[in-house]
Amino acid sequence: MNLLHLSSETGLRGGENQLLLLAGQTKPGIIEHYGVPRASGLYAALPAGAARLPVNCRGLLDPGSILKIRTFLHAHDIDLVHAHSNRAHKTAVAAKLGGRQRLIFSRRNAFECRGGLLYRAVDQFITISRAGYQALRDGGVAGDRIEIIHDAVDEAALAAALPERLGFGDDTTLILCVAAFTAEKDHATLLKAWERTQKTSANAHLVLAGDGPALAAMRRQAAGLPRVTFLGWRDDIASLIKGADIVTLASREEGLGSSLCTAQWAGKPVVATTAGGIVEAVSDRETGLLSPPGDAKQFSQNLIALTEDTAMRQDYGDAAAIRARGLFSLETFHARHLEIYNRLAGA
Template sequence: MTAGPLRVATVITRLAGGAGVLALRGAVALDPATHRVAVITGSGALLPDAEAAGLEVIVEPALRAPISPAHDLLALHRLTTLLRRRRFDVVHTHCSKAGALGRIAARRAGVGRIVHTYHGFGFHEFQSGFRRRAYVEIERGLGRITDLALCVGSGVAVEALRRGLLAPDRIRTTGVAVDHDAPTRTARARRRARQRLGLAPTDLVVGSVGRLTYQKAPEDFVAALRALNRPGVVGVWIGDGELAEPMRARIAESGARVVLAGERDDVAELLPAFDVFALPSRYEGLPLAIVEAMVCGVPVVATAVNAVGDVVAPGETGLLVPPGRPELLAASIAHLLDSPGVADRLAVAARARIDGRHRIEALAGTLVEAYGAR
C-alpha cells in the first residue's frame, strides 16, 4: 500500500436498484480524506448520482448481468488489467456477476484485500438441483479468495454460513442504509405524493418499489390486485426493468387498475401515497424498499424470503406470506385495508423497530472496518 487514502474499487454489474443504492450510499458516506473510491460498473440509472457525488465512475460495457461467456471473459480480462494498472488497495464487489468476475480479477491483479457484499444469492430452491449445487460450489470457490463477506441481513448471513461459503470468522451481518429524515405519511405528504402520481385523494393505494424483474414477481402483484377485485383500489409499481412491456400487457388483460410509474428519483416523496406497501418477491436479501416504507410509516405485506423477516415480524411489524401465493397476498392486503387500526399499529411498531438502525453512518463504519486501516 502507498501513503495517502485507501484506494477502493467498488465493482457492481448495474448501479441500479436496491443493491446499487446501497453500494452508492456506502461509497459516498466514506471520508474522501481516508478512502478514495472508484465505482466500476457496466451500466445503471444511478451513474449520474455517483458522478454528482464526486466519485470516479468507470463504465465497463462488457460487465453485464446475463451469463454470456464472450462478454464475461472480456470483462474479466479488462477488469484484471484495470485493477492491476490502478493498484487498488481494496476491491469491494456486489451481487453475483460482478462478485465472481471482480473477485477473480482482483486476485489475479494482486489486490491486497477483497471484500464482497451478498445482497442475496444466485441459487434458489426453485432451481434444478444441478444448477443450485453448481452455483453453491462456485460461491464456495470464490469464498476462498474473499477476505470478508458482508451479508445484507441475518437471513443472508445464516444461509452463507449454512452453505459453507466462507469461514465463519470471515462473515459479517450488515443492514441497509436509509434516510431517516425522509418524508413520513402525514396528510400533507400523502396529498402531495398522490398529486405527483396522478391519483385521487379517495383512491385506496397498494404500492410497491423495485425493478420489474423475475426476482420481484410483479405478475404476482397484478394477480393479487385482480384477486382483491375492489373498486377504488389502485396498484402503483415504482421501478423499471426488462419485464415492463410484458407487465403492461398482463395489466391490460387482468382488468386491475395498476399504474407503472417507471424509474423515479423521488421514491421517498412518493411512498406517503401508499395505504399498503406490498412486495411479492421470489427471493431477496434485505430489501431497501421495505425499510424505507417502514420509515415512512406505511404498513407492509411481503413474502417470507431470506432476510425480510429481519424487519417484518409477522403480526408485529407487518404481514408475511409465502412467495408465489398471490391469493394470500391479496387476503393480507385486504386485511390491512379493512382494519386501519391494525395497519396503523403495525406501521408504528415497524418504525419503532428500525429507529436508530439502518443508518448511513452505520454503513460507513462497517465499511471502514471491513476495508481495514493502513
C-alpha cells in the same frame, strides 16, 4: 488507506443506492475510488468530487477491465477492493491475482451458492440478512468470514421528499410496489392477488413502479384488471412511498427488500411474503402481514385486511417507524463498514 469500490451494474437499484449512501460519507484516513461503467447510473450519481475509474467489470471474460484495474491497483497503492456485484467480484479476483490487496464482497441476495475458488479469494463477505448469511454458509463459506449489515435508509432524502399521491384523493387506499420486473420479484402472484383484492376493496388502487425484462408480460397479465397503474422507472421513490398507504412486495427470493426498509421508516405498513430476508425486515402482525411466496390467496387476504382496516394500518405503520430506526440506521451502516475496512487494512 486506499480503497477501490467496484460495481458492474448500469442501473440504480437497491445495491447501487446502498453504494451511493456509502459513498456519501467521509471516512477518516481513507481515500476512495469508484470503478463503475461510464454509461451507468452510478457513474453519474456519485458525489461530484468522487474519483471515478470507468470500467465495465464484466467478470473473468473482460480482460480490458481486468488489466485496467490491475494497473490502477499498483499505480494508486490500493489496500482494499470492495466488490458490490457478482461480476465485479469475479473481475476483482482476476485483477488482484498475486497482489497484496484484501478483497471484500457485498453479496445482496440469498440465492443458493457454491464457494469454489472465487469465493476462497474473498477476505470478507458482507450480506444484508440472516438468509444471505445462511446461503453463504451452505455454500461452504466459514461464518467468521461473513458479516451481516442491514441496508440503510436514506434518511435525509426521505425527510425532504413530499408525498406523491399521483392525483388520488384521501378516499383512495394507494398500494405501492417498488421493484424491478424480474422473475424473483414475482409480480405475477401480486397481480393474481390483486384480481381477488379489487373485488372486495373498491377504493383501493395498485401502483407498480419499476422496469425490467418482465414488464411487458406483466402489463399483458394486468390487461382488463381495474385500478392498476404502471409507472415505469421513477427516481422519486421516496415521494411515492410517503404518498402510499400500503407498500407491498410479492418476492419469491429476496435478500432483504430495500423498498420495505424505506417504507417502514416512513411509517407505512407492509404486505409481503416470507421470502429470504423479508422475515427479518418485516415483523409479521406487528409492522405488516406476511404470507408464503406464491400464495396469491393469502396475499390477497392480507391486502384486503390492511386496505379495509384504517386503525390496523396506523398501528402497524407506527410500529414500523420505531422498529426501522433500530434496524436500518445510516449511522450504524457507515460505522459497520468502516470497522471492516480498518480491521482488514490493519488500521
